[in-house]
Amino acid sequence: MSRPVIVIVGAGPGVSGSVARRFARDGYDVGLVGVHEEPLGELSVDLEALGAGVGHVVADITDDTAARAAVDELGSRLGRIDVLHFNPSAFRERDPLTLTVPELLADVTLGVGALLSALQAARPHMSAGARITATGSMAADQPWHGAASLGVQKAGLRNLVLSIDAALKDDGIRAVSVTVRGTLSDEGAFTPDRVAAAIHAAAHQDEADWRAEVPYSG
Structure with missing residues (x-):
């Protein structure tokens, strides 16, 4: 049998990089979609050192056509998609009195709408047992008014x-959002590696007891 494959949309350093390495250590090949070549290349080197087959595509995922093409290319190149992980969000420091409608819509396109593009392109490469995971946030329930669009996205x-x-x-096929109830940090319970471990665990839940939202509180 071929190795399982995870495709990560919004890949780069931070949580998405940790997710890629966590799944690679579990025997997955990895597809990466991100907006900048350099971090994708650096992450690819790390993953190859862990024994993973890696493909990456540079794409603006707010462009529906480009996002779909990137995910479809990776699904075809790697042969399958067992996990589709969606990571991106926009942090824009604007409160409701200064945030404009075009800015809000742009942020929601990145942090929510791009998942539709990725999912619909990934679906032909997914079969029973495949999973969709997403990096959620406590901002969904406890938004900070100073970055109003983030709570809307999450x-x-x-x-x-x-x-x-x-x-x-x-x-x-099941989907799960992991709600990170804390602030990312370089040490402690909310390091990117710890959050990635929570996402990995959520993707491997027993289907009989599946939860489509899993809180991670450290």
């Missing part, structure tokens, strides 16, 4: 993941 992302799970569960 609430929308969780809602969309719940709908994806309901739509695909009869096909044996």
Whole structure:
């Protein structure tokens, strides 16, 4: 049998890089979609050192056509998609009195809408047992007014993941949003590696007890 494959949308340093390495250590090949070549190249070297087959595509995932093409290319190149991980969000320090409608829509396109592009392109490469995971945030429930669009993104992302799970569960494909209830840090319970471990665990839940939202509180 071929090795399982994870495709990470919004790949780069931080949580997404830790997710890539965690799955690579578990025997997965890895596809990366990100906006900058240099961090994708550096991460690819790390993953290859762990024994993973790696493909990466530079794409602006807010461009529906480009996002779909990138995910489809990786699914075809790597032969399958067993896990689709969605990581991106936009942090824009604007409160509701200064945030404009175009800015809000741009941020939601990145942090929520791009998942639709990625999912619909990935679906032909997924079979029963495949999983969709997403990096959620406590901002969905406790938004900070100073970055108002972030809470909207994370609430929308969780809602969309719940709908994806309901739509695909009869096909044996499940989706989960991991709600990170803390602030990312270089040490302690909320390091990128610890969050990545929580995402890995959520993707490997027993389907009989599946939860489409899993909180991570450290």
